[in-house]
Amino acid sequence: xxxxxxxxxxxxxxxxxxxxxxxxxxxxxxxxxxxxxxxxxxxxxxxxxxxxxxxxxxxxxxxxxxxxxxxxxxxxxxxxxxxxxxxxxxxxxxxxxxxxxxxxxxxxxxxxxxxxxxxxxxxxxxxxxxxxxxxxxxxxxxxxxxxxxxxxxxxxxxxxxxxxxxxxxxxxxxxxxxxxxxxxxxxxxxxxxxxxxxxxxxxxxxxxxxxxxxxxxxxxxxxxxxxxxxxxxxxxxxxxxxxxxxxxxxxxxxxxxxxxxxxxxxxxxxxxxxxxxxxxxxxxxxxxxxxxxxxxxxxxxxxxxxxxxxxxxxxxxxxxxxxxxxxxxxxxxxxxxxxxxxxxxxxxxxxxxxxxxxxxxxxxxxxxxxxxxxxxxxxxxxxxxxxxxxxxxxxxxxxxxxxxxxxxxxxxxxxx
Amino acid sequence: xxxxxxxxxxxxxxxxxxxxxxxxxxxxxxxxxxxxxxxxxxxxxxxxxxxxxxxxxxxxxxxxxxxxxx
Numbered sequence: 001x002x003x004x005x006x007x008x009x010x011x012x013x014x015x016x017x018x019x020x021x022x023x024x025x026x027x028x029x030x031x032x033x034x035x036x037x038x039x040x041x042x043x044x045x046x047x048x049x050x051x052x053x054x055x056x057x058x059x060x061x062x063x064x065x066x067x068x069x070x071x072x073x074x075x076x077x078x079x080x081x082x083x084x085x086x087x088x089x090x091x092x093x094x095x096x097x098x099x100x101x102x103x104x105x106x107x108x109x110x111x112x113x114x115x116x117x118x119x120x121x122x123x124x125x126x127x128x129x130x131x132x133x134x135x136x137x138x139x140x141x142x143x144x145x146x147x148x149x150x151x152x153x154x155x156x157x158x159x160x161x162x163x164x165x166x167x168x169x170x171x172x173x174x175x176x177x178x179x180x181x182x183x184x185x186x187x188x189x190x191x192x193x194x195x196x197x198x199x200x201x202x203x204x205x206x207x208x209x210x211x212x213x214x215x216x217x218x219x220x221x222x223x224x225x226x227x228x229x230x231x232x233x234x235x236x237x238x239x240x241x242x243x244x245x246x247x248x249x250x251x252x253x254x255x256x257x258x259x260x261x262x263x264x265x266x267x268x269x270x271x272x273x274x275x276x277x278x279x280x281x282x283x284x285x286x287x288x289x290x291x292x293x294x295x296x297x298x299x300x301x302x303x304x305x306x307x308x309x310x311x312x313x314x315x316x317x318x319x320x321x322x323x324x325x326x327x328x329x330x331x332x333x334x335x336x337x338x339x340x341x342x343x344x345x346x347x348x349x350x351x352x353x354x355x356x357x358x359x360x361x362x363x364x365x366x367x368x369x370x371x372x373x374x375x376x377x378x379x380x381x382x383x384x385x386x387x388x389x390x391x392x393x394x395x396x397x398x399x400x401x402x403x404x405x406x407x408x409x410x411x412x413x414x415x416x
Numbered sequence: 417x418x419x420x421x422x423x424x425x426x427x428x429x430x431x432x433x434x435x436x437x438x439x440x441x442x443x444x445x446x447x448x449x450x451x452x453x454x455x456x457x458x459x460x461x462x463x464x465x466x467x468x469x470x471x472x473x474x475x476x477x478x479x480x481x482x483x484x485x486x
Contacts, residue, residue: 055458128454130478132425190433198425199452201478260455265428269459272429273436277462331427340427343453 055259056280062255063281067288069248070163073111075296076240080307081167083289084111084252086334087148087157087323088308090352091359091368092236093217096228099356100363104234108221110242112338113214114249115256119342120211122257131207133346136196139392140330140347141354144337146385147326148358152368153319153378154178155309157334158263158327161320162282164309166289168301171309171316178317182324183267186393190272193398194329199347207344210352214342218246235308253339262336264327308371315374315382322385329393418446423456424479431456432463439467439484449482457482 070083082088088105095106123129151157154175156164161179164172186194220228221242231237239245255261259281266279293299303311310316327333330351332340337355340348362368367378421438423431431451438447447469451457457480461471469484 130452132452135425135427190429195426195430199427200425260458262428268429269432273432273463273466275462275466331429345427 056277058255058259059261059277059281060284062252062259062261063284064288065255066159066252066261066281067163067166067285068292069252070159070166070285070289071292071296071298073240073245073248074298076244077238078240078245079235079238080298081164081169082156082160082235082238082308083163084248085156085160085163086112086115086338087151087355087359088155088160088235090148090334090355091152091363092231094356094359095236095363096230097356098227098229099360101229102363102368103229103236104231105236105363106229106231107236107239108217108228108230110218110221110246111249111252113218113221114246114251115253115335116214116338116342117211117218118250118253119257119339120214120253121250122254123343126258128257129207129344131202131204131344131346132199133202133206133350134197135199135347136396137347137350139196139396140351141357143326143330143389143392144351144354145358145361146389147323147330148355149362149367149378149381149385150182150319150322150324150326151334152359152362153374153382154316154323155369157323159285159333159335162263162285163289164306166286166299167293167306168299169306169309170301170303171306171311171313174313174316175320178320179264179324180267181317182321182326183264183328184271185321186325186328187268187271189329189393189397194393194396195398196329196347196396199345202346206346210341210346210349253342256335256339257343260336263333264324265332265336267324268328310369310371310373312369312373315369315379318382318386319369319374319378322382322389325386325389325393329389418448418485420448420450422450423460424450424452426451426456427453428455428459432459435460435463435484439464439469442486444486446483446485449484450476450479451482452479454480456480 073083074080089109089112092105092107092109093112094100095102096108158179161172161175261281262278263282266282269275270279334355337348337351341352366375367381369378421434423434435449449460451460460482464471464484469486472483474481
C-alpha cells in the first residue's frame, strides 16, 4: 500500500487541497479550485460562506431554496402544503408505476427525479461520487418500508412536516413531537452501538444503475406510456408544470448534495452533540415557507380541515415516531437517502426502493391515512412496525443494553 | 504515533460518535480518523473544532484522513 499519509498531491489531482494559508476560503470551506471551476454557481454560494463560519451559508441557502420551492410549487399547482414531500412523492411514483392502485395518488413526480439527478450531477462534478455498498441493504430495505408506512400514517416526510407547520397545520406539531421522539429512540440505540455495518467500495457500474433507473423514469414521464397510471383527481392530479417541478428538483438536489441537508440529521445531531448545523436548515425551511405562506395568503392556522392531513393526534404522533426512528437508524431522512443514492451509495438506493415498497404496502393493504383518519389496519401496522423496528435495532446494537457504559471502539473491524 | 479510528464506509452519525468516544478519553495528543464521505469529514471536523481540537485534512486515495490534534 502506498504511504498515503506522506504522499504529495499534485495540483488538481484527486485529494489535492489548497494550502490553508494561501487560500482565503480554506477556513470556511475545504474545497479546491478544481471544483470551483466545474460549478461556478455553487461556488458563489460557497464563497458567501466567508461571512458565515463553517459553510453555514450552504445549509442556509439549501434550506431557503427548499422552503421557497415548498411554497412556490403549491402556487403553481402542487397539492396544498406539499410543494415538496419526498415520502408523498415517492408514494405517487409507486402509484404511477402501478405498485399500488390508489387512484388519487399516482404521478411520476418530476421533483423526485430532478432531486436524484441533481445530486448525482453535483456529486460527479465535485468528485464526491463514490460507489459503495454492502451495509445490510436488505435490512435497510425493510426499515425503509416500515418508516414509509409510519410516514404515510402521518401523511408526510420530515420535509412536509415542516411545510405543514409553515402552512399553519397544527396537527403537524404532534407529528413533530413524534419525529423528535422517534429520533431520540434511534439515537439511544446509536449510542449503544447500533450499526448496520460498513459499506465498502463497489465496482463503479453499480453506482450508475440508480441514476440510470431515474433517467428511465424521466423518459417514461416525458413519453407517458400507457402502462403508467396518472391520477385524474385527488392530490396526484395536482401538479406544478413538469419542467418547473423538474428544475426545482434539480436545484434542490444540487444544494442538498453540497450542504448534506438532512431533516432528521438536524434533530439527531442536536440530541447527540448539541450541534445545530443541520438543524439550521430545518429552521430556515420553516421560516422561509412561513413567510411565503403569509405573503401568498396560504397560512391557515388550526387543527381541523387542514389539506391532505388528519387530526388523529395519537396516530400523527406514533406514525411519525415510527418514521423518525426508522430513518435515524438508516442514517438520514428520505431526502438525504435519495441524495446519497445519487452520490453512488447503493445501500441508500436499496433504501429508496424500500420506501417505494412501503408506499405500495401502505396503499395495497389499506394502511395509509387519509383526511378521514387512520384506518384500523394502519394503526395495527404502526404498532407492528414499532415492534419489528425494536427487534432490528436491539439485535444490531453491539454494546449489550444491560451495560450502557461507553466502551472503547475496536479499530480492526466490526463486531457484527 | 497517536490513536487511529477507522470510520470508513459508515454513515452518519457513526463516525462522529466513534470520534467523540475517543476524544472524551483524551485531553491532548493526536487522533487520526479515517472517513470515506464528505459528510462524515465535515461532521467529524465540526465536532473536533467545537471541542477545541485542530483538524488537518488529507486524502488517502478515495478516503479522507483527518488528523485531530491538541
